[in-house]
Amino acid sequence: MERKQMGGPLAPKAAPARRKKGKHFLAKNEALELAASIAGAQEQKALRKAEKHHQAQPHHRNTDDEKPRLSNSKLKIKETKALLAAQRARSKKDKAKKRKRRSQDATFPPDDNDGHARVGLLSATTKPARKKVSFA
Incomplete structure (x- = not known):
């Protein structure tokens, strides 16, 4: 007697899977x-x-108008800054000149009326030269 198994490994397979058809x-x-x-x-x-x-670029003009114009307030600020920088430079030069004069006065004291130089004595108005100290 033959027995058929239901749903087991010997069960008949379903219809084969269909392939995709290419476009013709x-x-x-x-x-x-x-x-x-x-x-x-x-x-x-x-x-x-x-x-x-x-977008189309506007044609460049060969004039001085290429730079954007500064407003009046910005122009004033710029002028003031330039003025302050000039004053700082001038005061720096003046300080350097004073320092130079002070060092020259300390090394070469002024002559007396009789033509003899004072040695070792400085006038009361001039300050003694500062000694420079280096830490090594």
């Missing part, structure tokens, strides 16, 4: 026309994007 065009020319139309559409999109992002 009636003629080769139709495929080429479709590709050409897609390429044309892509080209138009790219051109539109490029036109959006690339």
